[in-house]
Amino acid sequence: MSNPISLNNSLSSEPVSRLKEMRTKALKRRLRNLGLQIGVFIVIMGAWQLLANYKLIDPFFFSSPKAIFLQIIDWFQNGTSQGPLYTHFIVTFEETILSFVIGVILGIIAGYALGMSEVLSVIFGPYIQMLNALPRVVLAPIFILWLGLGMSSKVALGVTLTFFVVFFNAFQGVREVDRNLVNNARLLGANKRQLAVHVIIPSALTWILSSLHSSFGFALVGAVVGEFIGATKGLGFLISQAQGAFDTTGVFAAMVLLSITALIADWAVGRLEKRFIAWRNVRQD
Amino acid sequence: MNSTTNISLANKPKQNDPVMIELSGVSKEFVKPSGEVHTVLRNIDLQIGKGEFCSIVGPTGCGKSTTLSLVAGFDQPTNGTIKIQGETLQGMNQHAACVFQTENAFPWKTVIDNVSLGLTLRGVEKAEAYKEAKIWIERVGLKGFEKHYPHQLSGGMRKRVALAQCLIIQPQILLMDESFSALDVHTRSLMESELLTIWEETSASVIFITHDLEEAIALSDRVVVLTAGPAATIKGDYQIDLPRPRNVSEIRFDADFMRLHEQIWNDLRDEVMISYEQSNQS
Ligand SMILES: Nc1ncnc2c1ncn2[C@@H]1O[C@H](COP(=O)(O)OP(=O)(O)OP(=O)(O)O)[C@@H](O)[C@H]1O
Numbered sequence: 145m146s147n148p149i150s151l152n153n154s155l156s157s158e159p160v161s162r163l164k165e166m167r168t169k170a171l172k173r174r175l176r177n178l179g180l181q182i183g184v185f186i187v188i189m190g191a192w193q194l195l196a197n198y199k200l201i202d203p204f205f206f207s208s209p210k211a212i213f214l215q216i217i218d219w220f221q222n223g224t225s226q227g228p229l230y231t232h233f234i235v236t237f238e239e240t241i242l243s244f245v246i247g248v249i250l251g252i253i254a255g256y257a258l259g260m261s262e263v264l265s266v267i268f269g270p271y272i273q274m275l276n277a278l279p280r281v282v283l284a285p286i287f288i289l290w291l292g293l294g295m296s297s298k299v300a301l302g303v304t305l306t307f308f309v310v311f312f313n314a315f316q317g318v319r320e321v322d323r324n325l326v327n328n329a330r331l332l333g334a335n336k337r338q339l340a341v342h343v344i345i346p347s348a349l350t351w352i353l354s355s356l357h358s359s360f361g362f363a364l365v366g367a368v369v370g371e372f373i374g375a376t377k378g379l380g381f382l383i384s385q386a387q388g389a390f391d392t393t394g395v396f397a398a399m400v401l402l403s404i405t406a407l408i409a410d411w412a413v414g415r416l417e418k419r420f421i422a423w424r425n426v427r428q429d
Numbered sequence: 430m431n432s433t434t435n436i437s438l439a440n441k442p443k444q445n446d447p448v449m450i451e452l453s454g455v456s457k458e459f460v461k462p463s464g465e466v467h468t469v470l471r472n473i474d475l476q477i478g479k480g481e482f483c484s485i486v487g488p489t490g491c492g493k494s495t496t497l498s499l500v501a502g503f504d505q506p507t508n509g510t511i512k513i514q515g516e517t518l519q520g521m522n523q524h525a526a527c528v529f530q531t532e533n534a535f536p537w538k539t540v541i542d543n544v545s546l547g548l549t550l551r552g553v554e555k556a557e558a559y560k561e562a563k564i565w566i567e568r569v570g571l572k573g574f575e576k577h578y579p580h581q582l583s584g585g586m587r588k589r590v591a592l593a594q595c596l597i598i599q600p601q602i603l604l605m606d607e608s609f610s611a612l613d614v615h616t617r618s619l620m621e622s623e624l625l626t627i628w629e630e631t632s633a634s635v636i637f638i639t640h641d642l643e644e645a646i647a648l649s650d651r652v653v654v655l656t657a658g659p660a661a662t663i664k665g666d667y668q669i670d671l672p673r674p675r676n677v678s679e680i681r682f683d684a685d686f687m688r689l690h691e692q693i694w695n696d697l698r699d700e701v702m703i704s705y706e707q708s709n710q711s
């Protein structure tokens with residue numbers, strides 16, 4: 145143990161300065177990227193605003209960034225024509241989270257079961273393919289008929305969307321587990337449950353986690369489409385109301401809010417992913 | 430010197446060793462996707478003694494890995510029986526551990542979790558398992574890397590993890606499938622001599638599969654040559670009576686070694702040629 149320490153001491157000043165150098169380099173790169181991202185935003189929004197100001201595009205149909213921004217501020221301060229903004233926001237968010245969580249859990253369970261069992265996958269495989277081929281939007285009216293205008297119909301729609309994404313990934317993940325690793329664990333004495341815990345689930349987790357980004361997107365789609373077709377609350381409902389009143393600015397404003405939600409959710413899922421697959425961090429060079 | 434080095438076609442393990450692994454009349458067939466039956470192994474009779482180090486060589490695709498997976502219990506023979514300490518093998522071989530050609534280490538587990546896995550699976554307390562794992566990690570020269578993940582290690586270090594992972598459960602049978610063939614020459618000869626050192630302290634029987642005849646002779650008590658597939662069987666069985674402990678890197682220049690090598694190579698070469706011609710035809 146004494147050896148590495150003394151080694152470190154004699155070389156300490158050099159690595160520290162190298163570390164600093166690498167850090168500043170990384171920071172510079174990050175700043176540059178951020179600057180470019182903001183630049184693109186300014187150019188697009190600026191062009192849009194100018195085109196709208198000079199009536200090169202019809203503000204009635206295309207609105208303008210400023211109007212959208214003011215609309216959002218107005219919604220925040222005075223609420224929408226359909227009640228305070230945050231209620232819509234919360235409803236959509238809740239529906240999304242619920243359908244995400246339920247869809248993911250069901251998808252993992254079904255993917256694991258079918259991935260492990262040849263019999264189950266032979267029996268249910270064709271049905272799952274069939275259901276997946278069905279455009280899920282057509283289910284929205286049915287769910288609304290069955291479950292009413294409330295939250296549950298949106299959650300049901302979102303679940304049908306997220307389930308399949310997670311299911312196919314979990315299934316594939318379970319199927320792709322390295323045979324050697326399975327054999328190794330069994331030889332080392334793993335029973336069925338231990339095999340699942342130590343080998344199959346961790347191995348499939350990379351697949352499952354990579355599907356979470358898109359499945360969260362689908363959960364949001366489910367919620368918004370459901371609200372759009374029939375609801376009394378939610379961002380999708382706001383959009384459909386604004387559309388009904390030919391209020392393009394309102395439609396765009398709700399879209400902006402939706403994208404912000406999606407961005408935040410994506411970031412959160414990314415964090416989750418990092419936390420679960422620390423072992424997969426590629427070598428830094 | 431020459432009289433002590435007994436080069437003979439021996440089908441029996443040394444008399445004083447009790448039999449650990451016994452294959453009698455073992456054959457293995459696979460059904461090809463086309464529906465044809467593909468015979469990989471035919472009528473294999475092989476006895477390996479307790480504590481014996483036995484290498485299996487043979488041309489590529491002849492069924493070496495298949496033999497190993499039968500002994501490990503990953504797969505069942507089509508005909509014949511496999512007995513471990515006199516008991517017919519059913520399911521996984523409880524006495525064996527295996528170092529694979531590719532990866533043994535679980536990428537999502539740290540070195541210490543990988544090494545201690547065999548114990549935790551058996552219900553050993555985590556603290557106890559870690560303590561034991563630390564000893565083995567040090568033994569294979571990985572001290573200080575307990576918290577590393579496999580992808581942070583070099584290929585040679587990962588092989589050490591694999592070795593420690595197998596040895597911690599103190600298996601009576603150690604199966605090795607071209608375990609060192611992916612390593613560079615220096616790392617490889619280091620690992621070979623470490624394997625021998627550890628093996629000499631245990632009483633494990635080793636089945637060591639390799640395509641490298643020099644490696645086989647340098648390490649083993651006995652070298653078994655398989656014929657070219659399909660339907661491979663045992664062609665030759667050589668006792669290697671070179672003195673132990675051996676110096677793996679220098680034994681290659683020993684006169685007895687060279688004569689053994691020549692004799693076994695004569696056998697093996699024919700099979701390699703057959704296998705080569707077969708692959709050219711198809
Ligand atoms: N699961 C399987 N299904 C069908 N055929 C198989 C299967 N496993 C092995 N074989 C066939 O058995 C033969 C022997 O394979 P095996 O892997 O045992 O060869 P090997 O001697 O280990 O070769 P190598 O030296 O290249 O590793 C090959 O022809 C292979 O195609």
Ligand SMILES: [Mg+2]
Binds near residue numbers: 493494495606
């Ligand atoms: Mg092989």
